[in-house]
Amino acid sequence: TGLPVVDTCEKLQILEEILAGLNTVLMIKLHPFQDRERTGQIRTEHIRLLEHDLLVEKDIQINQLLGYADGLISDYSSAAVDYMLLDRPLGFTLDDVEEYEKSRGFVFDNIREWLPGAELFTFDQFCKFVEDTAGGRDPDREKRRRLLHIMHRYRDDQSCRRIVEALRIRP
Numbered sequence: 001t002g003l004p005v006v007d008t009c010e011k012l013q014i015l016e017e018i019l020a021g022l023n024t025v026l027m028i029k030l031h032p033f034q035d036r037e038r039t040g041q042i043r044t045e046h047i048r049l050l051e052h053d054l055l056v057e058k059d060i061q062i063n064q065l066l067g068y069a070d071g072l073i074s075d076y077s078s079a080a081v082d083y084m085l086l087d088r089p090l091g092f093t094l095d096d097v098e099e100y101e102k103s104r105g106f107v108f109d110n111i112r113e114w115l116p117g118a119e120l121f122t123f124d125q126f127c128k129f130v131e132d133t134a135g136g137r138d139p140d141r142e143k144r145r146r147l148l149h150i151m152h153r154y155r156d157d158q159s160c161r162r163i164v165e166a167l168r169i170r171p
Contacts, residue, residue: 004093005126018127019046022134029062071133084148089138090117091129116144
């Protein structure tokens with residue numbers, strides 16, 4: 001499929017059935033440079049691909065959409081750090097964590113200590129995260145909240161004001 005964890009058509013179909021039973025839609029935003037050849041086969045009612053080109057055409061930033069999401073499944077993207085501020089479930093696909101660490105590396109030692117959400121190594125873990133999120137369950141809330149206070153100094157709506165003041169910009 002070209003996707004992490006949900007890496008076969010059989011798993012994709014099982015996930016589609018789970019999502020249908022939950023009356024839930026999974027929106028997938030691929031990286032702009034991700035190979036579309038394999039992901040092009042994803043055409044289901046409850047799993048939708050958000051194409052980068054469409055977002056550009058409509059002048060929509062990914063952060064504008066994240067505010068509507070009930071949960072976020074990410075890899076090692078900084079979008080997850082921003083999403084923490086919403087205090088909603090986060091899951092991280094880690095099926096390639098060792099490979100990624102060897103090839104690109106991480107900013108933090110022991111990256112798993114710094115991931116503010118569920119660790120999704122397997123398809124079963126992925127499905128459980130989807131089911132928990134759709135059911136309003138958030139087993140990793142305390143870990144996320146603990147890391148939120150470390151990763152975000154401010155959790156208010158005054159960042160623009162602070163930037164303007166720091167740069168000494170006058171309106």
